[in-house]
Amino acid sequence: MNVEQLAKLQYKQVNSIYPIIGGECNLQTVNAEPWLKVSDEGITLEGLCFDRQGNLYFVDCSGDNVCRGSFPDREIKIIYHSPGLHPAAVKIHKDGRLFVCAVGDLKSTGCILAMQPDGSDVEEIVPPSAGYCVNDMVFDQKGGFYFTDFKGIPTNTIGGVYYVSPDFGTILPVLQNMAAPNGVALSKNQKYLWVTEFNANRLHHINLLEDGIQIAPYGAFIPYTFTGYRGPDSCCIDSNDNLYVAMARQGRVLIFNKTGFPIGQVLIPGRDKGNMVNTTHPAFIPGTDQLIICTNDGTNGGGAWVYIARGFTTGHLGYQFSE
Incomplete structure (x- = not known):
């Protein structure tokens, strides 16, 4: 046989550095718009969260800062700084306090303050001595909370999800043997836990028993496996129990039904050319269907921004601070 006569593989024209594949191409899609510039530098933003007064809290993980944005003047102020903290999320307890998750050295010095x-x-709720690498958390209606221990790779699954009792005195495992669990969210009825597994590119859906710790028989599922470089990051739900998952290093948010x-996706403009692809955290402006997304442009010169788009319906704060 003449080798020259064999068909040769050819590169197809792909107009994106981060192409959207398969059925995801046909999802209902909207583009986000710039909403708030945070920095001229490509700092790593995380943990968008509004308080009762409409102030926006977030963290600068790379700069070890917890920040507040006041509106309508959009003034950004650093309210807490601790070298080596590397905060990754901020949530608001019903008593009004900020709970800040930190990954520390990405090994064992993470904490919740x-x-x-x-x-x-400042008070240590989960101290650095506990040995966790805390990435994200979500409160339940009892006043306790779940947090992710952001450790592990597919060949060394040492991460997990843990529950802290309402008196903050007990930490119990919920899920273990995971590869860097990242985002965590609760369904409206508090019976289902969503977890994104960053280093395994997976989405977990967990059916909890009444104690909120044990998993129901045949109650642990992986309904979706993601594709591409870097994995699923933080997540949130709307009032219809749809889940919004930020895709790190892909410049988009994927949306799932309950x-x-x-069922949909939000794209950051410029992602096809590799700009503003470091999408880490979605959140809703309270009482609206307006979804904000934090992202940064790395070393490309575009800085760090919060973008805005409209979701399927209004956001759901749950027990973030409303109860």
Whole structure:
């Protein structure tokens, strides 16, 4: 046989550095718009969260800062700084305190700190000595919370999800043997836990028993496996129990219905050329269907921004601070 007569593989024209593949191409898609510029530098933003007064809290992980954005003047202020902290999320307890998750050295010095909205009266809820690498958390209606221990790779699954009791005195495992669990969210009825597994590119849907710790028989599912470089990051739900998952290094947010089927996506402009692709965290402006997304441009010169788009319906704060 003449080798020259064999068909040769050819590169197809792909107009994106981060192409959207398969059925995801046919999802309902909207483009986000710039909303708030945070920095001229490509710092790593995480943990978007509004308080009762409409102030926006977020963290600068790379700069070890917890920040507050005041509106309508859009003034950004650093309220807490601790070298080596590397904060990854901030949530607001019903008593008004900020709960800040930190990954520390990405091995064993992570923690959860509670503080007043001005950054004062800092208290260790989960101390660095506990040995976790805390990435994200979500409160339940009892006043306890779940957090992700952001450790592990597919060949060394040492990460997990843990529950802290309402008196903050007990830490119990919920899921273990994971490869860097990242985002965590609760369904409206508090019976289902969503977890994104960053280093395994997977989405978990967990049916919890009444104690909120044990998993129901045949109650642990992986409804979706993601594709591409870097994995799923933080997540949130809307009032219809749809789940919004930020895709790190892909410049987009994927949206799933309450049974884990993809139903839509939000794209960051410039992603096809590799700009603003470091999408880490989605959140809703309270009482609206307006979804904000934090992202940064790395070393490309575009800085760090919060973008905005409209979701399927209004956001759901749950027990973030409303109860």
